[in-house]
Amino acid sequence: MSHDSTSTEDKLIRMANQIATFFESQPEQERIDGVAGHINKFWEPRMRRQFFELVDNGAKGFHPLVLNAAQRIRRPAPAQAGHG
Amino acid sequence: MSLIHEIDYGTPASTAETMVTLTIDGRDISVPSGTSIMRASMEAGIQVPKLCATDMVDAFGSCRLCLVEIEGRNGTPASCTTPVAPGMVVHTQTGRLKDIRRGVMELYISDHPLDCLTCAANGDCELQDMAGAVGLRDVRYGYEGDNHVRARNNGDINAKWMPKDESNPYFTYDPAKCIVCSRCVRACEEVQGTFALTIEGRGFGSRVSPGMHEHFIESECVSCGACVQACPTATLTEKSVIEIGQPEHSLVTTCAYCGVGCSFKAEMRGEELVRMVPWKDGKANRGHSCVKGRFAYGYSMHKDRILNPMIREKISDPWREVTWEEAYAHVASEFRRLQYQYGRDAVGGITSSRCTNEETYLVQKLVRAGFGNNNVDTCARVCHSPTGYGLGQAFGTSAGTQDFDSVEHSDVVVVIGANPTDGHPVFGSRLKKRLRQGAKLIVIDPRRTDLVKSPHVEAAYHLALKPGTNVAMMTALAHVIVTEGLADEQFIRERCDWSEFEDWAGFVAEERHSPEAVETLTGVPAHLVRGAARLFATGGNGAIYYGLGVTEHSQGSTTVMAIANLAMVTGNIGRPGVGVNPLRGQNNVQGSCDMGSFPHELPGYRHVADDATREIFEKMWGVTLSSEPGLRINNMLDAAVDGTFKGLYIQGEDILQSDPDTRHVAAGLAAMECVVVQDLFLNETANYAHVFLPGSTFLEKDGTFTNAERRINRVRKVMTPKNGYADWEVTQNLAQAMGLAWNYAHPSEIMDEIAATTPSFALVSYDYLDRMGSVQWPCNEKTPQGSPIMHIDGFVRGKGKFIRTEYVATDERTGARFPLLLTTGRILSQYNVGAQTRRTDNVVWHEEDRLEVHPHDAELRGIRDGDWVRLASRSGDTTLRALITDRVAPGVVYTTFHHPTTQANVITTDFSDWATNCPEYKVTAVQISPSNGPSEWQVEYDEQARRSRRIAGKLEAAE
Incomplete structure (x- = not known):
């Protein structure tokens, strides 16, 4: 049977949306900082880099709260390139 | 070194506080009231002969050997069943007693084989000891009479x-x-x-x-x-x-x-x-x-243990045995190459929750100080990471609040998503003991676990909810407590943030959270939920114990918060008998979390972005540390598939078998260029490894494990490592090969470094542990004896935080294609992925994983008990044999995952907890159908595994 594989981008969107879904239920003043704080705290730079690539290119499927929080998510330094 | 002899006091200790003084054989002794004369004598150093008494069980008074004489009392009472009284004068050795005891022993020995020299108990036989103690010289009855001795x-x-x-x-x-x-x-x-x-x-x-x-x-x-x-x-x-x-x-x-x-x-x-x-x-x-x-x-x-390091270029090659030096040099040069070629963040490590604190500390140190990134994670990712997050948010510490002794003071115990009689058996026995004394039990579990009804134990409530609806259930319990005025307002006002409580109380009080409203989600009749909530709120000391049935869900962290809310709203925090008690899975999973195994935290749960914390370690280690969080296990695998993550050092964990969505894990591992596995056996992950470093067992090294109650216990080396080195030595040698100037001579020096850098461990040292036996962290200037109960006068974070817990249905839903819900669990005799227990005689109790199916679902599909069934989800399919039982509800199937051939994780999906990415093992939509035998995937997998385990110059290893 075929394996319904999910791309890393799709997973990032889903993870961000899950975080937003939790904070959406919290008191209003905590929502945006909640989402941004959580992603800042737990997402490795390349994940945030991928996240911003998606946001900056207007990727579809993000929860509105994620997009509202995006400004407060730290933009990581550009990827440290390898020599390969 | 000699044999540790523990004193058997004959009867259990009395917990009474009043002391009683009496005289035994001319010696004055004070003991707690309720103590038996036998125990009091032993405390005074006088051993009364005994056979049927031992201090692990209550006195029984059957052997008539422990008789004593008491001045002013008639007869010869048994010292085991007679409690002490003030001023009592006891004689344990008189002519009369000697005669009686000798007579009793004569009768015993007249029906006992006289093969002492060849008997296995020779040197450790109480009957032999007592024959000596009473001076038995002759058996007047002879040995020829009626007996049980001879065929x-x-x-x-x-x-x-x-x-x-x-x-x-x-x-x-x-x-x-x-x-x-x-x-x-x-x-x-x-x-x-x-x-x-x-x-x-x-x-x-x-x-x-x-x-x-x-x-x-x-x-x-x-x-x-x-x-x-x-x-x-x-x-x-x-x-x-x-x-x-x-x-x-x-x-x-x-x-x-x-x-x-x-x-x-x-x-x-x-x-x-x-x-x-x-x-x-x-x-x-x-x-x-x-x-x-x-x-x-x-x-x-076991003969399967691998004792020599091995390397290979491609995972399709057979393994080649090499020297340790060659293996270290190979890993060092490969990791250097990968970092040069793909960037500093292209490599990482996984610490082992089976290894010691010291070993775990070294692996995360190697990643942080040696690799220069924070790409380190541990198996807690897939089990209790939501506990760390949830309790950290609510209380301020990422650990359980009690010691195990606490259960002896509980009046109402909630067990949710845990099966302690199988998963944590010794705690299970301690819990059952308290339940037999009259404590009430509420079980929240989709399956009828043994605790629900077993001899002399019966749950007052079994809320058999649909898998995936924990949050709805916990919020409904809170709804009842709040709306029926059962909240402990005084506790909340004193210990918690009142405005957060008010906000939360308003939230849970909404009608949509009532038991009646959520009945359609959970499938549990509302009156049972109301009854359980009332019992918990009003029944005295209430304690909550939970396991992976709480954490391994897309809302795992939310459920942990809901549990914390429930404990706070009923005032059940900060004293014996209450609290929030995560039953941690592996021996040292608490310790591996404490030691900074998570990619965002340095030891002691301090975020890598915290400058002051980083500075402590930067000074100690002489390096600059990254302030950015690293990749979690599942993120590493995603990055590997994407081509940005290339090398992984895995100590003592089998991610291919234990992590969800096996195909994805396999794809991630296969995409890496250097996978280093350090383990006892060629585990499943090693099928995809390029370097194998032999590990050592807990019997072969010194160190410490930290258990679910935060107790730091010593692990002591009793034999030389068969592979030559303890795991901490292997990591140290590898670090040295990578150019790090580590020089620990003994694990105690690693613990000293932990204590010097981590405030909650400040007073911990091997000397101190030897003196104290064990301590529970925090153990520092403020709590030098350690901390059996936490949050006694207030929460670590200050005020306890109530957090709204909105139920969100998992995306993993049943439908026409996959109409059943699969949930997973454990069995007593096997452990986790079975790498250890499958290599013992424990297999006699559980030689294969079975799929529990309700008779109704089985009949519908023409499946009989013992039939092979195909189990399929959107991730993959496998086959195993069915076990028809009504322990599971219709619509729910259940299996264990102790055997690699079962491939239960081919079925589980990549859904995970919103906060921590802890996988959603406990809910997978599946379909089952009759089958003839192993699936194509299982056959392929077996073949790949077999080929992958070949060692050049050796016969194929058979498991």
């Missing part, structure tokens, strides 16, 4: 004789040597709580009987070993003692199975382990054990 009496068949029962793989029962003291029967009842043993017959015909005159293996016996420990003769004896002989020295160490962390005496003869005996002073287990810790250590000497 034939003068050629005639002796109907009273019974052959030895050797059915249990670990111990034998020889009825010919039994003195019917009932110690085994009482140990099974009082300590283990299984009630598998009884005395059948009466008078001279009395015999110990497992079940209804069955063999041990066919009875309800769970092989915990309590009866063997209790037996004063060779009637119940470890087979290892029969084979090897009596041990000559012992060391106290800590079990390497589950998160209970039982203390054992490893009893040795030279470097040969004779047996593991639970240590009475062990504060987690109080002298009890389960079949795994007590008996299932044979894996450590």
